[in-house]
Amino acid sequence: MRRNIVAGNWKMNLSFELADDLVNDIAExxxxxxxNADVVICPPFPYLELTSDLAQESNFFAGAQNVASFDNGxxxxxxxxxxLASMNVDYCxxxxxxxxxxxxETNQEIATKITKLLKDDIKPIFCLGEVLEERESGKxxxxxxxxxxxxxxxxxxxxxxxxxxxxxxxxxxxTGKTATSLQAQEMHAFIRSLLDKKYxxxxxxxxxxxxxxxxNAKNAKELFANKDVDGGLIGxxxxxxxxxxxxxxSF
Ligand code: PGA
Numbered sequence: 001m002r003r004n005i006v007a008g009n010w011k012m013n014l015s016f017e018l019a020d021d022l023v024n025d026i027a028e029x030x031x032x033x034x035x036n037a038d039v040v041i042c043p044p045f046p047y048l049e050l051t052s053d054l055a056q057e058s059n060f061f062a063g064a065q066n067v068a069s070f071d072n073g074x075x076x077x078x079x080x081x082x083x084l085a086s087m088n089v090d091y092c093x094x095x096x097x098x099x100x101x102x103x104x105e106t107n108q109e110i111a112t113k114i115t116k117l118l119k120d121d122i123k124p125i126f127c128l129g130e131v132l133e134e135r136e137s138g139k140x141x142x143x144x145x146x147x148x149x150x151x152x153x154x155x156x157x158x159x160x161x162x163x164x165x166x167x168x169x170x171x172x173x174x175t176g177k178t179a180t181s182l183q184a185q186e187m188h189a190f191i192r193s194l195l196d197k198k199y200x201x202x203x204x205x206x207x208x209x210x211x212x213x214x215x216n217a218k219n220a221k222e223l224f225a226n227k228d229v230d231g232g233l234i235g236x237x238x239x240x241x242x243x244x245x246x247x248x249x250s251f
Contacts, residue, residue, distance in 0.1 A: 071116070110126070128148060167191060217237065
């Protein structure tokens with residue numbers, strides 16, 4: 001059965017103290033909620049031990065925001081999938097549009113990262129999505145198809161079952177401009193149809209496809225009600241325990 005997932009991407013925010021407060025607050029609140037979704041928290045690397053330790057005894061999973069495309073060794077500033085695995089990290093975001101834009105990540109590099117994560121039993125949360133000009137010129141389906149094919153379609157059926165996909169239209173990230181429920185469902189159904197063609201219906205139906213981009217406590221319910229929207233990747237609204245909880249409770 002495919003899973004509902006709500007993942008918080010803290011990006012490069014919060015001090016150590018605030019991160020500690022936030023994750024403890026979320027964990028406490030999650031204790032008294034009947035969950036219909038898996039919850040994942042992705043802090044900046046230096047705070048990972050805070051969340052991964054607490055995740056062992058709480059109702060959420062530990063996630064990271066990025067991983068190196070190398071195994072280990074002389075790569076100053078990088079963090080490998082083996083390091084993440086050794087800290088009990090369960091999920092890792094890859095291919096976020098901010099990584100593509102500011103760090104020039106390509107579909108091929110993202111494919112390498114995904115393969116490394118899967119080898120170390122970490123579930124990649126693979127982000128894809130079009131920029132505004134691509135949507136306005138009607139190229140959004142082609143762009144998403146290329147991202148999907150170049151970063152994921154080298155995987156076997158068994159491997160892809162451990163991947164979570166996050167459709168994040170770049171024009172909706174941090175802008176307050178959410179994709180409409182119709183736009184989200186349309187793209188999610190398209191992504192699932194491509195998975196179906198490549199891997200068959202049974203596999204396609206098992207894969208969780210999350211929506212990301214200005215998803216908040218007000219619009220989550222409508223977005224998550226769509227047949228092919230299996231949750232959200234939440235940026236800004238994951239930095240406030242109450243907002244994040246309200247999104248989780250939208251299922
Ligand atoms: P946002 O970010 O919710 O702040 O728009 C989402 C994301 O970038 O994952």
